[in-house]
Amino acid sequence: MAESDRNEARDVVMALPVNGTATTGQKHGHDEDAAAKPSTSTNKRRKSRGATRRSAKRRHSMSKAARDPRDEPESSGSKAASPGAPEPAKGGESAVVTRSPSPFIDFDGLSRPSTGTRARLEENDEERAVRLEKMRGAVRTILECVGEDPDRAGLLGTPDRYAKALLDFTQGYQQNVRNVVNEAIFHEGHNEMVIVKDIEVFSLCEHHMVPFTGKMHIGYIPFHSVIGISKLPRIAEMFSRRLQIQERLTKDVANAIMEILQPQGVAVVMESSHLCMVMRGVQKTSATTITSCVLGCFERKEKTRNEFLSLVGVNRH
Template identity: 60%
Template structure:
């Protein structure tokens, strides 16, 4: 045996080469670990950091409330129940308050509210606005009534060119056009005139066209539970015609496809073809 081998044989064994005893394995002595890897923080896209309604609104109007409330009001505004439940005296007081507000507007615009042509205008305007927004007072149960029928029909039902008039909620000026509604029944059909009444109820509110389109589609889907619903609206907006960009020929088209109309391209194409849009 060499001197080097003899020297190594008398060295104490390395602690790393010895097996751990049971008490050592169970001890709380910290053991060497790898340094944790921290992922690089992900920066939000710039548009999510902007203070816009898209990022600040608490909830979508389509998820915040059910489409058809227990009392039949569908997506009501905060004052809709008070308005629909008011008696004759309360309704008259509401009209008077609106008329007084209109007098203030006319005065601030530079007019004389006491001249002959404007004497009755505040009350006329109040009554007109109450009519333009009468959709807030309409109960969907009273609109539909008992017009849901059992019927073994499984092909497309379309009612097109339904005229609608509404008010843009951004400028309180009219937009108007036509709505086309189609659905594929699932053993239930709706009286045809009720499709027009449903569109009228939602149109006679302060609206944006995109929301109006979706509200009609979701409400019809909730009422009938059909295989699919399709709604298309084509409208002219006076806020684009008489002010702003002043483009009289502009037509705005919106659509909402649910169920098989969304899932199946052929079904959607058939609907658009029957509308004459393809």
């Protein structure tokens, strides 16, 4: 090889980013393939860095739900359709079921379905009557266990009333996020912050099954598309009408909005009072709990996050 060719090959190699595993001897090629090899290596590194950046865009900080088996993805090689999946298309073509990559919204719009969610959602009138009767018996047993007489006048209708009330308190298990949103997403080219604050929230603590109540503030920065503002309180209502803890409720709402709208960022803050602290335990009546979940640009940019906190009245400093 001519001296000029060797110098040119060496200059090409030296100009490329050095991989952490490269040695000094690898930088100096001794044949005519030396100039081609770094190009392939560089492409691999670029692809690797791009994949890393894409995977870092979303932070899933929530544990996996206790899924109904019908919500599990079909194993490779299995041709049988799962019970929860759509029927195969006519003409021999299989319907393609697309799933969300995260555990927050399932392929049919259910959000974090547990082992009993779909059974309750799909039950018929007869099964619903059996469920209600089962709950009435359980409430009657509880009344007996606390020392009451379930047959006295004031308590005769309590098992039925409480069973129906509890089903109402937990109606979020029967709601589908797609039906809640109802295609109310509009392409407006808007990219400024949107906030709905002071959304009243009532939920049941899953640890003691007593209420916690408070207010939720939801903000997002659109990526061209906006959602009907009434849908944000409806999403909060859907998730709150389940057995919850405040930390998970805050994340459920933020992640659902992030998935269905794909905005630049979402921020959710919730302030609430827990009766499990007020009526029992430490019995601190004035204590409030504040939780937050910030995704996208709200997580990356302190200025954007502080603007949201200031507008909802949380950043009081």
